[in-house]
Amino acid sequence: MRLFVAIDIDDNARYRISDVISKLKDSDYDVKWVRPENLHITLKFLGEVHEDEIEGVVKGISDAVKDIGRFTLEIGEVGYFGNPRFVKVIWISVKEGRNEMINLAKTINKQLSHIRREDHEPSPHITIGRVKSNRNMNELMSGINGMKDMKLCEVGVNSVKLKASVLQRDGPVYSDFKTFTLK
Numbered sequence: 094m095r096l097f098v099a100i101d102i103d104d105n106a107r108y109r110i111s112d113v114i115s116k117l118k119d120s121d122y123d124v125k126w127v128r129p130e131n132l133h134i135t136l137k138f139l140g141e142v143h144e145d146e147i148e149g150v151v152k153g154i155s156d157a158v159k160d161i162g163r164f165t166l167e168i169g170e171v172g173y174f175g176n177p178r179f180v181k182v183i184w185i186s187v188k189e190g191r192n193e194m195i196n197l198a199k200t201i202n203k204q205l206s207h208i209r210r211e212d213h214e215p216s217p218h219i220t221i222g223r224v225k226s227n228r229n230m231n232e233l234m235s236g237i238n239g240m241k242d243m244k245l246c247e248v249g250v251n252s253v254k255l256k257a258s259v260l261q262r263d264g265p266v267y268s269d270f271k272t273f274t275l276k
Contacts, residue, residue, distance in 0.1 A: 094141070094142055094144070094147070094257055095139075095140060095141055095142075095257065095258040095259070095260070096139040096140070096142045096147075096150065096255060096256065096257055096258070096270065097135055097136075097137065097138045097139055097255075097256055097258060098135070098136040098137040098139070098154060098201055098205075098253060098254070098255055098256070099133040099134060099135050099136060099253070099254055099256050100133060100134040100136065100194075100248075100250055100252075100253060100254070101133050101252075101254060102132055102133060102134070102168075102219065102248050103248055103249070105246055106132070106168060106245065106246050106248050107129045107130075107132050108129075109245040109246050110129070110132055110168075110185055110219065110221060110245065111129045113171060113185065113221065113240065113243075113245070114126050114127075114129075114221055114222070116236070116240075117171075117183070117221075117222070117233075117236050117237075120229060120232050120233070120236065121228065121229055122224070122228065122229050122232070122233045123224065123225045123226040123227075123228040123229075124183065124222040124223065124224050124225065124233075125222060125223045125225060125264070126221065126222045127220055127221050127222060127223075128264065130267075131264070131265065131267055132219055132221070133219065133256070133267070134166075134187065134194070134217055134218070134219055135220075136194075136197060136198045136201050136215075136253065137198060137201050137202055137205060137209070137211065138209070139205065139208050139209055140208075140209055142208060146208065149207075149208075150205060150208060150255065151255065151271055153201075153204035153205045153208075154201060154204065154205070154253065154255055154271075154273055155273060156204055157197075157200045157201045157203070157204040157205075158197070158200075158201075158253050158273045158275060159276075160276070161197060161200070161275050161276065162275060162276045163249065163250060163251050163275045163276070164190050164193045164249075164250050164275075165189065165190055165247050165248065165249055165250065166187050166188075166189060166190035166191075166193075166194065166217075166247065166248045166249075166250060167187070167188040167189035167190060167244060167246075167247050167248075168185050168186065168187055168188065168219065168245050168246060168247075168248060169185070169186055169188050169242070169243045169244045169245050170185070170186045170188075170240060170241045170242055170243050171183065171184070171185060171186075171221075171237050171240035171241065171243070172184055172185075172186055172218070172237070172241075173224075173237055175224070177230075177234050178227065178230065179224070179227050179230065180224045180227075180230065180233065180234070180237075181223070181224055182220055182222070182223055182224070183220070183221050183222040183223075183224065183237065184218035184219060184220050184221060185218060185219040185221055185245065186217075186218055187217035187218060187219075188244070189247075190217075190250070191217055193250075194215065194217035194250075195214070195215045195217065197253070198211075198215035198217070199215060201253075202215075250275065251274065251275055252272050252273060252274045252275055253272075253273045253275065254269050254270070254271070254272050254273070255269075255270040255271045255272075255273070256268065256269055256270055257269075257270045
């Protein structure tokens with residue numbers, strides 16, 4: 094089973110991010126846009142987890158979040174991973190609440206490092222698109238650069254979810270496996 098640990102965003106944030114995606118979709122970019130129902134913030138990707146490991150994953154997440162209180166995120170500017178000549182991923186940044194997100198991701202990573210170790214510093218974001226080629230890259234960069242310093246909305250973080258991912262022809266389908274409520 095393919096699993097990951099994530100924070101879901103509310104419908105208001107999905108609506109506002111969908112509006113950003115719609116504005117970027119207006120041009121001819123070679124981008125696979127994330128469907129609104131799949132928007133989330135990944136804390137840790139676990140990949141393929143065997144059934145006999147799931148109990149340990151649940152305990153690890155539970156231990157990691159037991160002392161974590163609820164907090165609020167501000168999401169905003171559009172950015173990217175890659176370089177201006179070839180963007181790989183387009184994302185929405187986490188501004189306020191960023192340190193809380195990084196600490197939460199580090200705590201979860203430490204608890205679950207036996208499943209999959211993260212070798213990079215957490216970078217809280219919401220992926221909105223994956224770029225497949227550099228077709229019209231200059232226009233895409235112009236669109237991204239025009240959306241810097243935005244404030245889209247605030248999102249309350251009340252829980253962390255262990256989610257399952259099933260890859261299908263139209264893209265992944267996510268389902269909640271277990272929810273861990275924050276204090």
